[in-house]
Structures are given as structure tokens and as C-alpha cells.
Amino acid sequence: MSEAILVKWTSPLDANIDRRVHGGAVMRLCDEAAGLAAIRHTRQRAVTAAFDRMTFLHPVEVGEVLTLKAAVNAVWRTSLEVGVRVESEDPLSGEIRHTSSAYVTMVAIDENGRPVPVPPLSLTTPEQRRREREAQLRRANRLSEREQIISERRPDSPRG
DSSP states (O other), rough: OOOOEEEEEOOOGGGGTTSSBBBBHHHHHHHHHHHHHHHHHHSSSSEEEEEEEEEOOOOOOOOOEEEEEEEEEOOSEEEEEEEEEEEOOOTTTOEEEEEEEEEEEEEEEOOOBBBBBOOOOOOSSHHHHHHHHHHHHHHHHHHHHHHHHHHSTTTTSOOO
């Protein structure tokens, strides 16, 4: 299984100054959901390497129920990308809204904290194949950006 679902009823402890759920509280829950999906896929400990993107579409009101759906989108040698979709539900009206999305890169590790290979991902649906293609594009963009930054820092570069 390469998926996980977390459900949390939000409370005033999750609130920011506007009395809405703090974005950091949502990010923490995304990290937990992504970690669980990664561990389920790898059957290894997994740690967060990066939040590639966190998009907040709508605020979450205190008292709403958050459902976080995490799924492994792609795997590489020791890392994997997990997509997390966050939905909020008003428990009184039943209205559900897509409030946030995140892409989290996780790394599988052994008992010594060293990266270990991860198993391949079984892609059986068109949706899974689409998510994997998009994850590959995000990874290529991350690696290209990293290489560009490193080359800009080199002493022999024009900006040295």
C-alpha cells in the first residue's frame, strides 16, 4: 500500500491570530500523512527531505474536519515523492472543500539513518501514471535549479 489518510478535527489549539487554522499546522499534518504513505510503501523508516510545494487554496476554519489523502507519486533510488491533498469539511453543513495540496520528498533510511533503496511503484491506472509523469517533471526541475545555483556559486562563474 502506497497511500495514507489522516483525519483531524481542528481546534482552537490549531488557530492563528485570525482564528483560522494556522498554515504551519496544516503543513505538519501533510508531513505526517506523507511520512505514513512513504513508510507503508517502503516498509522502512522515512524522513522528510523537502517540501517541493505547498499550496493553500482556501482557509480552514477552526472546528472543521481535515482529511489528508497522501499517495506515493514516484520513486527513485532512495527517495520518493508523496502528493498530499487536504480537504476541509464543515461538520454541520457537510460542505467539503479542497483547501491545500503539497508535494513532499521523503527518503527511506535504515536503523543507522543511512538512505536505503526503495521498492518500485506499481502504476496501474491512468491517474497514477499521470501523477508519476508530473512527479518526474518536478524532480527534473528541482535538479536543474540546483545545478544552476551551484554553477552560479563557482569561483570561475561570471558572478563568482
